[in-house]
Amino acid sequence: MALDERLRRELDRAAQPADPSGLYEHLIRRRERRQIARKVQSGLLAAVVLAGSVGAFYALTRLFRETEEPPVAAPTISNGLIVFSREIPGEGEQLFAAGPNGSGLRQLSPDGRAVYRSPDVSPDGRTIVVVHEIPSFEPGLSVLAVVPIEGGSPGWLTEPHIFRDPTWSPDGTQIAFAGSIGDPFGIYVLDVASGDVQPVPGTYEISVGHPTWSPDGTSIAFEASTGSDTDPAQSWDIYSVAVDGSDMTNLTNTPDASEIQPAWSWTLDRIAFIESGPAEGALLTMNSAGTDLTTAYGGELSPANPVWAPDGTALAFEGGSEGIVTVQADGTGFATLPDARGGEPAWQPLPQGTSVNPPPPPTQSPSPLVGEDIGLGLRLCDVTSVQGTFLSAYGDGQSAVVGMVIPSDGSCPRGDFEVVAAVDVTGDGVVDFASDPFTCQGGCSAFAAPDVDGDGNDELLVQNVQFSIIGVKLFEVVPNEDEPALVAVTVAPPGDAPFGYQGFGGGEEPQFWIGGDAFIADAIRCEQGEGGGRLFISTTGESRPHDSPDARFFATETTFILEGGVLHVLDVRETIDDPSSLVTTGCGADLDLFN
Amino acid sequence: MRVDEIAIRQFLHTRYPRLVAAVALVCESRPAAEDAVQEALLRAWERSEKGEVIESLNAWVTTVSLNLAKSGLRRVMAERRARSRLVRDFVPETSGDRIDVERALARLPRRQREAVVLRYYLQMDTRKVAEVLGVHEGTVKSTLFRARSALAGALGETDTEEANDSGTR
Numbered sequence: 201m202a203l204d205e206r207l208r209r210e211l212d213r214a215a216q217p218a219d220p221s222g223l224y225e226h227l228i229r230r231r232e233r234r235q236i237a238r239k240v241q242s243g244l245l246a247a248v249v250l251a252g253s254v255g256a257f258y259a260l261t262r263l264f265r266e267t268e269e270p271p272v273a274a275p276t277i278s279n280g281l282i283v284f285s286r287e288i289p290g291e292g293e294q295l296f297a298a299g300p301n302g303s304g305l306r307q308l309s310p311d312g313r314a315v316y317r318s319p320d321v322s323p324d325g326r327t328i329v330v331v332h333e334i335p336s337f338e339p340g341l342s343v344l345a346v347v348p349i350e351g352g353s354p355g356w357l358t359e360p361h362i363f364r365d366p367t368w369s370p371d372g373t374q375i376a377f378a379g380s381i382g383d384p385f386g387i388y389v390l391d392v393a394s395g396d397v398q399p400v401p402g403t404y405e406i407s408v409g410h411p412t413w414s415p416d417g418t419s420i421a422f423e424a425s426t427g428s429d430t431d432p433a434q435s436w437d438i439y440s441v442a443v444d445g446s447d448m449t450n451l452t453n454t455p456d457a458s459e460i461q462p463a464w465s466w467t468l469d470r471i472a473f474i475e476s477g478p479a480e481g482a483l484l485t486m487n488s489a490g491t492d493l494t495t496a497y498g499g500e501l502s503p504a505n506p507v508w509a510p511d512g513t514a515l516a517f518e519g520g521s522e523g524i525v526t527v528q529a530d531g532t533g534f535a536t537l538p539d540a541r542g543g544e545p546a547w548q549p550l551p552q553g554t555s556v557n558p559p560p561p562p563t564q565s566p567s568p569l570v571g572e573d574i575g576l577g578l579r580l581c582d583v584t585s586v587q588g589t590f591l592s593a594y595g596d597g598q599s600a601v602v603g604m605v606i607p608s609d610g611s612c613p614r615g616d617f618e619v620v621a622a623v624d625v626t627g628d629g630v631v632d633f634a635s636d637p638f639t640c641q642g643g644c645s646a647f648a649a650p651d652v653d654g655d656g657n658d659e660l661l662v663q664n665v666q667f668s669i670i671g672v673k674l675f676e677v678v679p680n681e682d683e684p685a686l687v688a689v690t691v692a693p694p695g696d697a698p699f700g701y702q703g704f705g706g707g708e709e710p711q712f713w714i715g716g717d718a719f720i721a722d723a724i725r726c727e728q729g730e731g732g733g734r735l736f737i738s739t740t741g742e743s744r745p746h747d748s749p750d751a752r753f754f755a756t757e758t759t760f761i762l763e764g765g766v767l768h769v770l771d772v773r774e775t776i777d778d779p780s781s782l783v784t785t786g787c788g789a790d791l792d793l794f795n
Numbered sequence: 796m797r798v799d800e801i802a803i804r805q806f807l808h809t810r811y812p813r814l815v816a817a818v819a820l821v822c823e824s825r826p827a828a829e830d831a832v833q834e835a836l837l838r839a840w841e842r843s844e845k846g847e848v849i850e851s852l853n854a855w856v857t858t859v860s861l862n863l864a865k866s867g868l869r870r871v872m873a874e875r876r877a878r879s880r881l882v883r884d885f886v887p888e889t890s891g892d893r894i895d896v897e898r899a900l901a902r903l904p905r906r907q908r909e910a911v912v913l914r915y916y917l918q919m920d921t922r923k924v925a926e927v928l929g930v931h932e933g934t935v936k937s938t939l940f941r942a943r944s945a946l947a948g949a950l951g952e953t954d955t956e957e958a959n960d961s962g963t964r
Binding site: 202203204206207208210211212214215216217218219220223224226227231669720742 | 800803804807808811812813815816817819820825826829830832833836837840841895896897911912915916918943946947950952953
């Protein structure tokens with residue numbers, strides 16, 4: 201009996217009952233996170249933004265460089281779909297498209313709470329650039345993203361900053377926008393291939409917006425005001441400026457009226473704009489010198505955000521309660537698009553030889569059936585897949601799959617069993633190369649395909665642990681001379697030992713953590729390095745002491761750079777930032793499990 | 796029973812503190828224990844909302860959290876390396892007795908550890924322990940017998956009594 205009494209007494213003393221204060225509210229939040237995590241796990245959320253930013257750069261570069269001559273002023277260009285954004289209650293603003301007569305209305309952006317705003321269609325008619333927001337962004341922040349004209353997931357072109365009114369250059373290699381990337385608000389030009397952003401000098405000293413390219417791509421027109429934004433009598437004019445900042449010209453110069461929202465026709469070399477006065481406003485056009493004004497619409501609707509039909513024969517604009525409206529350039533033929541509620545129209549150009557109807561989406565790899573041999577010479581079960589661009593040279597329609605290896609008894613194993621990750625770059629449903637088998641620690645699945653190193657090829661995150669915090673392993677496609685390989689990324693020796701830490705040992709395959717629970721918050725993200733190259737940052741933290749009102753948050757940030765399947769530790773630092781408060785953009789994939 | 800906000804709040808203020816402590820004794824990780832119990836509670840909640848009947852929330856959550864803590868151990872082991880910097884300067888206060896008991900417990904096979912904690916810390920009778928662990932009552936008794944023998948040796952005690960007790964609940 202003495203032993204029993206001692207066990208009761210000492211276990212009671214050793215045990216530390218938990219404090220349930222505030223736990224119910226925590227459980228509510230945790231439940232919400234679980235639901236988000238499930239979405240991610242099932243591939244829905246990951247599929248939304250998997251294209252990867254720089255992957256999109258390269259894909260787009262290839263896309264447009266194949267067109268040697270800019271299709272801009274080709275006389276045979278015709279008019280395609282009208283693309284516009286529409287507010288959906290509870291779901292933000294979605295991207296829609298319809299024919300010029302309103303036929304074939306369709307949603308282009310994936311379902312989900314997100315914003316797709318200010319679309320503009322690329323000169324070859326295939327790609328839409330939008331201002332894109334997701335709920336986890338801080339208010340006011342957005343990214344530039346591209347969406348295929350046939351609809352689909354957005355690929356991020358930038359990290360989150362302030363973006364307005366993106367517009368393609370005539371040769372499709374650049375995108376001008378109004379905004380700020382940490383600098384003063386102004387007109388900037390993004391080079392699509394390199395991701396380099398340059399300001400248009402002189403535009404960040406005044407209030408500006410709505411850039412639009414000249415037909416030859418050397419100048420940009422925009423709305424601007426030298427007055428104060430708080431002045432109710434502030435006057436706006438249409439300016440033009442060379443991309444290098446020279447030749448700044450006020451084209452309208454009307455102190456008593458405002459001209460805004462210019463749109464430059466590459467076919468007619470005329471600029472449409474909204475004259476905003478005490479009445480409803482009017483849609484006017486003028487030549488590129490600011491003369492020869494004509495009225496295209498002066499009716500009761502308050503016109504806004506005009507855009508030219510690519511062939512220059514008509515204009516579309518936002519007509520208040522009427523939604524999207526079209527009118528001939530000479531002011532005749534006013535028409536509303538049926539069911540086209542929305543705003544900020546863009547008009548798809550159709551260069552010679554292309555069809556009004558967009559091409560079907562690229563063939564996606566079919567999800568392998570349980571037990572099916574998908575080209576590995578062995579059978580898998582519990583197969584999950586994620587779309588990405590793992591070898592950009594192969595184009596779209598690529599997927600990575602993760603599945604458990606079925607043992608000889610034919611059962612689908614549970615618990616710690618071997619798992620294989622593999623990549624199908626040709627989109628035919630048969631994988632082209634695979635990783636070595638590795639042991640799954642529970643709940644393994646293809647999790648996301650972010651571009652961690654910014655080389656245009658996505659990496660693969662495999663979920664390795666399913667708990668309230670998700671453990672992921674990182675794989676990279678290494679393009680060897682003979683055959684590409686999918687390798688589990690390792691940490692270059694000596695790992696983080698020189699920094700006095702032991703979290704990422706040299707030669708080891710690291711496991712990263714995403715999510716949070718009662719005391720822990722973990723995240724991964726990417727940042728552009730000062731010396732070039734993209735940084736991969738793992739933040740892991742916890743509040744301590746547990747169950748104490750005096751608990752403080754302590755976190756460690758480990759910064760890596762990924763090269764050839766090896767992560768090099770660049771820095772380790774302590775921080776008091778709770779990772780759940782960070783914008784965890786996940787290197788182009790949305791890995792934010794906190795919001 | 797129906798698992799709703801009232802049931803959850805009641806559980807949190809009555810059962811949760813000691814259950815976390817119990818699971819922590821078994822899995823040797825307080826964060827993993829908190830995580831496991833909270834996860835089990837959420838699962839009970841979700842299942843109840845889907846119409847599943849949970850006879851005893853306490854027994855259900857105890858069983859599931861112990862099971863979850865098993866898989867959670869892997870995470871703890873992996874995390875331990877990654878978090879060594881974070882936790883190395885956070886050492887809870889200990890007493891000599893506590894270290895003895897914890898060390899002795901840690902040397903037991905997991906099932907024996909579970910049985911000991913449920914029996915002596917949560918003060919369940921052997922029938923209840925059997926229910927939670929999903930084994931026969933006789934198995935619990937023999938498990939406890941072996942566990943006590945091992946603990947007696949480790950703690951320098953003599954195992955003299957108690958095999959067929961009924962416990963207190």
